[in-house]
Amino acid sequence: MRIAVIGGGISGLVAAYRLRMLLGAAADILVLDRAERVGGILYTAELAGEPLDLGAEAFVGRRPEVPQLLREVGLETQLVTPAGLRPLVWSDGVAHPLPERTLMGVPSTAESMRGLVDAATLERIATEPRRPLAWEPGADIDVYRLVADRFGAQVAERSVDPLLGGVYAGSSRSIGVRAALPTLAAALDDGAPSLTHAVAVALPPPSDAPVFGGIRDGYQVLLEALAARSGAKFITAEPATRLARGQRGWVVDPIGAVDSVVLATPAPVTARLLGTVAPDAAAALAGIELSSSVLVALALPRDTALPQNSGILVATGEPLRAKAFTLSSRKWTHLAHRETAAVRVSFGKFGDATPLSWSDADLVTAAAEDLSTVTGVPIEPLAAAVQRWPNGLAQYAPGHTDRIAAVESAIAPIPGLALAGAYLHGVGVPACVASGTAAAHHIAATST
Ligand SMILES: Cc1cc2nc3c(=O)[nH]c(=O)nc-3n(C[C@H](O)[C@H](O)[C@H](O)COP(=O)(O)OP(=O)(O)OC[C@H]3O[C@@H](n4cnc5c(N)ncnc54)[C@H](O)[C@@H]3O)c2cc1C
Incomplete structure (x- = not known):
């Protein structure tokens, strides 16, 4: 068995590792990546001599995939949880506590929004259950249309956008309700009489678990463990340029004939590779848009008087260049004892990729100035690291779940082919781990 995994981000690495576990030592597994290193958007760099993640830095700990994977590869002692501080939202030039008990920023009560939105908006939230709601079961619209219509634009821009910006580098206007808030969509499908009611049904029970x-x-450390345990041959700095059916399975340029293929590349690349093999799926995937972002990590003097919060999210429309600040040394206890304080500053959002073209020096200056604005503290970086993520995050636009269902049903009957990646069932690392796992199981089940 010769299997090619195209794309060595977390989705592809998990697929390669799981294939080894499922197929044993005899399988010949190749991982091909166009970048010089594997890991994709997972990238640990050095800041002031210490490791710091410049792509994803966390995962949803209530999902089981990552803790389970860490245990499997013997890294359970690496699992850490945040210190428990709350983030702030920067809105109208003031830092507010992030509202509690919301569903991705969509409130369950007007009270939770007090201070963040004006009196008219509070009234609108409070009276929402009295206005008739028209929702067609199975429908999908962008989150802005739903939330702004029912609760007012300020709720969408000040409470929902900062959170959706953190997950998708998008906003309520670029993301669909069904993909981003599946439990809310289900409550609406079930006939919830108001958005307030639907949020109350969809909210998970309160929990103290991180x-x-x-x-x-x-x-x-996880990337290295997966790469080592996959026993795969890694070919880096080499893009896959073509996928075609071969005599015994597939032909992948430039690696040649293989029995099976896992495509773990971003949606636009997957669309190109599927062009002749599955044209309908390719066309559907080509319609997925992506956002670009830039991450600037700053090392500050340890005694910089940063607020006692995990981060500061920025509402839509604020005159800042940065979109979010993670106060890493406050957020994570394991980073608190380092010699310098670490802060991650994010730039760029769907529809605004201009920060990608700024110089490193300009990005670091903008990061320090904007951090100083939102904290009121003079910021003097001792060191900085800049990482650009062009087209890093798929936008789950309205209709995304239907689009992916159509793609998956077109691919499923094709022997020896599976898809994995962040554009399928969630952009977060746990969803990527699940998609790599599912792809490996599909290949193993259909190849033996
Ligand atoms: C700045 C940022 C912060 C994030 N923070 C978090 C977080 O805190 N928590 C969280 O859960 N998620 C976070 N995410 C999301 C998460 O990191 C990603 O969705 C996930 O890592 C994507 O993994 P992937 O393997 O599907 O794709 P990628 O990591 O994009 O990997 C795809 C791989 O395919 C390769 N490739 C592309 N074209 C070709 C080709 N033609 N041939 C061969 N190889 C090719 C690429 O080089 C890349 O290595 C963040 C994302 C970004 C951008």
Whole structure:
């Protein structure tokens, strides 16, 4: 058995590792990546001599995939949880506490929005259950249309956008309700009489369990463990340029004949590779748009008087260049004792990729100035690291779940072919781990 995994991000690495576990030592597994290193958007760099993640830095800890994977590869002692501080939202030139008990920023009560939105908006939220709601079961619209219509634009821009910006580098206007808020869509489908009611039904019960988890020495340790345990041959700095059916399975340029293929590349690349093999699926995938972002990590003097919060999210329309600040040394206890304080500053959002073209020096200056604005503290970086993520995050636009269902049913009957990646069933690392796992199981089940 010769299997090619195209794309060595977390989705592809998990697929390669699982294929080894399922197929044993005899399988010949190749991982091909166009970049010089594997890991894709998971990238641990050095800041002031210490490891720091410049792509993903956390994962949803209430999902089981990442903790389970860490245990499997012997890295359970690397699992860390946040210190428990709350983030702030920067809106109208003021830092507000992030509202509690919301569903991705969509409130369950007007009270939770007090201070963040004006009196008219509070009234609108409070009276929402009295206005008739028209929702067609199975429908999908962008989150802005739903939330702004029912609760007012300020709720969408000040409460929902900062959170959706953190997940998708998008906004309520670029993301569909069904993909981003599946439990809310289900409550609406079930006939909830108001958005307030639907949020109340969809909210998970209150829990003290940490929402997020992280990896003490950065994602690099997981990437290395997966690469080593996959026993795969890695070919880097080499893009896959063509996929075609071959005599015994597939032909992948430039690696040649293989029995099976896992495509773990971003949606536009997957669309190109599927062009002749599955044209309908390719056309559907080509319609997925992506956002670009830039991450600037700053090392600050340890005694910089940063607020006692995990981060500061920025509402839509604020005159800042940065979109979010993670106060990493406050957020994570394991980073608190380092010699310098670490802050991650994010730039760029769907529809605004201009920060990609700014110089490193300009990005670091903008990061320090904007951080100083939102904290009121003079910021003097001792060191900085800049990482650009062009087309890093798929936008789950309205209709995304139907689009993916159509793609998956077109691919499923094709022997020896599976898809994995962040554009399928969630952009977060746990969803990527699940998609790599599912792809490996599909290949193993259909190849023996
Ligand atoms: C700045 C940022 C912060 C994030 N933070 C978090 C977070 O805190 N928590 C979380 O859960 N998620 C986070 N995410 C999302 C998450 O990191 C990604 O969705 C996930 O890592 C994507 O993994 P992937 O393997 O599907 O894709 P990628 O990591 O994009 O990997 C795809 C791989 O395919 C390769 N490739 C592309 N074209 C070709 C080709 N033609 N031939 C061969 N190889 C090719 C690429 O080089 C790449 O290595 C963040 C994303 C970004 C951009």
